[in-house]
Amino acid sequence: MSTRTRFAPSPTGYLHVGGARTALFCWLQARKEQGAYILRIEDTDLERSTPESVQAILDGMDWLQLDWDEGPFFQTDRFDRYSEVVQQLLDEGKAYRCYCSKERLDAVREEQMAAGIKPRYDGRCRERTEPEPGVEPVIRFRNPPIGQVAWVDRVRGRISISNEELDDLVIARPDGSPTYNFTVVVDDMDMGITLVIRGDDHINNTPRQINIYEALGATPPEFAHVPMILGEDGARLSKRHGAVSVIQYRDMGFLPEALLNYLVRLGWSHGDQEVFSVNEMVQLFSIDDVNKKAAAFDHDKLRWLNQHWMKTLPADDVAEQLLPHLEAAGIDPAQGPALPDLVGVQAERVHTLIELAEQSRIYYEDFGDFEPTAAKKHLRPVAEAPLRAIHEALAEVTDWQPGTLDAAVRETAEALEVGMGKIAQPLRVALTGNSMSPSIDLTLWLVGRERSLARIEKALAFVEARAAAQG
């Protein structure tokens, strides 16, 4: 039987990085084994599920390009089916109606906690046959009272638990709506899921789910419980750690290739390899190689990977993803160099697309004042001659390309018998307002001919004014 995996988020928020990694693992395992990857929306909690969240999850999956083969299925579309299975269990005596009040249940739980035992439903209605007038019952699954439930987890190995630790869980509420541990079993069974990959917070749910499979006469799928993701401080990742939604990462200027690469290495490795393209992941990934230990999210490493992919991916692709960030920064890409050229120069100097946009403003817009320290150091009277000379030389350049520009600067330096620094630094400040920029030929190239000449003139005026002021 070919592998069928599923990602089953509940739409009560955005797609967070932990969920995205689970989705990635499901997707990779399905792709690697040429199986199917199914998307299912677990929206049985009518109170908390929202259409916005559904959209947010779809947007996240779409951005990461984790395409699914079937679905999205919605559990709210399947209520008839759940009712049917509940009825079947009832008919077979594998489930029963429970009339206990929440108050009584709370009291029992408290007593048990105080007595130092695990809180569980005490089975009061287990053998009950008569209804309680005026009370709509819940339906409870009749869990086997003795024996062990065990399975070989694809990441954790063998896990076992005694049935005595389990109780009769509620599978349907008084209004008939089903609960999670039940719907998940019915769905995974109906959808032919062979491998359930999910967060390890579900380990404790697994034995009761296995019992339900067995009551239904179905073979449970295989399970792989992946460790969760921690924040940089080692605590469970949450909003107070900053960005947790994958869409936030998109908005912060990360490439999906980088996030995916980062996520796949969190809890999984292939020797010493750090960089993985999506294709390589599909080739090399295996759920069986995933670690058991929870991993902390390291923002710096993500940034490093993001820079790597900005440098490595075709500049056209990066440029396309840069566009929205330029717009967000109010930069008009029509007013300066072609985006792929910009990316080619800037990618190795920044870590995110936002930084790339912000640090490229001067190629599209004029800047105001020179940065004071840079101006003080480089736009001095001594810079006047080199600036004039380079202005003259550049005015002659018709082929405004890095090679020619580099030659023009070098020849000017040689003619003046000064080192490159004596001419490049003043020129850099003139062109960018600052003392840091790409190599001078590339800076000239990106700034463009007209703008370069005008900026040198402006710098010259600045130098003269300053000389005059100093007498």
Place this chain on the structure above:
RNA sequence: GUCCCCAUCGUCUAGAGGCCUAGGACCCUAGCCUUUCACGCUAGUAACGGGGGUUCGAAUCCCCCUGGGGACGCCA
């Protein structure tokens, strides 16, 4: 409290009894390259939680302790 699970540099990890004087990567530091910044290159700091076993030999196997996490809902 009860049950389940986890444990190698600050972080992500390699390691499946001798190849370990514990390797790689991020971060940090120094040097090189260089017209600045960055990239790149080189080097460096830094870890097997503790205690018992098993074995000729343990980061690797077993037990205990400690520490951490999860679950115990008519949430998913």
